[in-house]
Structure formats: C-alpha cells, structure tokens
Amino acid sequence: MDRNKLCNSSQDAEVRKGPWTMEEDMILINYIANHGEGVWNTLAKSAGLKRTGKSCRLRWLNYLRPDVRRGNITAEEELLIVELHAKWGNRWSKIAKHLPGRTDNEIKNYWRTRIQKHIKQAENLQGQTSEVNDQASSSQASGMAEPMDVYSPPLYQRTMEPIQIPLPTPESNETYWSMEDIWSMQLFNGD
DNA sequence: AACACGTCCAACCGCAGTTAC
C-alpha cells in the first residue's frame, strides 16, 4: 500500500453516516464495475463518496454485490447454519462461506433474531420437562449442554415459505432502492 | 384510529490481525 497517500485519508472533513442513498449505491457499483474492489479507503475517495472505506466495503459485501442472494433463508440453509454454528460457534464469516450468496451479517442477524429465539423456546420446553426428572440427569448436564444440543428442526417450519422477491416499485422508494432495482438499472446501463 | 410493543435488518463501532513503510 502507498502510505503517503493513505495518511491523508483521515483528514477528510465530513463523513456521511446512516442509510445509503440510491445515488451512493450507483456511484459505488459503477466505480467497482470499472475499477474493481481495490483499497477501500482510496476507493471511497476516488469514487467521490463521503463514506469511510469500511462503510463502502460493508455496503458492497452485504448488499450491492451481484451474487448476494436476497430472500428468505431456506430450510436447507437453516439446517446448515445450525450445523456449522454448532461446529464453529459465532464464526459468521466462516459459516457464510459455506452458504453461497449469504453474508455473515445476514446469517448473524438470522441467528440472533430467529434461531436463538427458537432455541430459547426449546430450552424452556426442555426445562419444564426436565424438571420432572432433573435429579436423574443433573450429573450429566454439567460441562456440556450447549444450546445447540437442544435444537429441533421441526420448530422452523416458517422458513419453508417460498422465497419472495419483491418487484421494483420506484414510486414507493424515492430515496432508498432495493438491490433488484439497482441491478436492473445496472443491466439497463449495460455495465 | 391510535398507541404500545415486538421483530427484523442495515449500518455502525471497536477490536484483532495483517501489511507496508
């Protein structure tokens, strides 16, 4: 890396935060389409975005990348997430590598909001039933009983719903555009 | 109809590891 150039990057006055606008998305997409991913901080500057390199990277990886899959996590993916989480714990990026098109952020959110909830429910259920025979099993429980051990797939039937990809509705999104919108525009532009 | 509450997800923050000087 060229540190002489990089040293100046922290001196930029204003840095935008918060939700990305369609304009910013288009700038980032077009810039990466033309120049590749490269060094994020210099990319942000060169593209004329008032964002940090970090922010650009996150936006690109989690949302703008063409191979990012939108839509519900399938039952198969869910099972895989559960398996891999049992294996590796909260190594979301590692888990994400085994789920093509899914981002670590998406998997992390999914885990926190849905699976963890179901696990708690399952634990509660088990807690109730185990109260009956807790004396017998208490010696066994210490040192193990990871939450994953009580995971039960039938609880997650909600994700069996078909994936629904919303159609672009430009009139309803004045400022913030879905990935489908952006990429349909990309195709339109021929990039 | 209005409010309260819960859920979901995009984005930010801080830390650790890596790399270039």
Next chain:
DNA sequence: GGTAACTGCGGTTGGACGTGT
C-alpha cells in the same frame, strides 16, 4: 523491529415495519 494504517470480523444499536390491544 516498531509503528501506523488498513481490512475483516463479531457485537451492538437504531429505526422501520408489523401486530396486538
């Protein structure tokens, strides 16, 4: 070898949206 800057990762937060009362 030390230092500074960058990248990548995991945790957390804030706001939008949906649902129940």
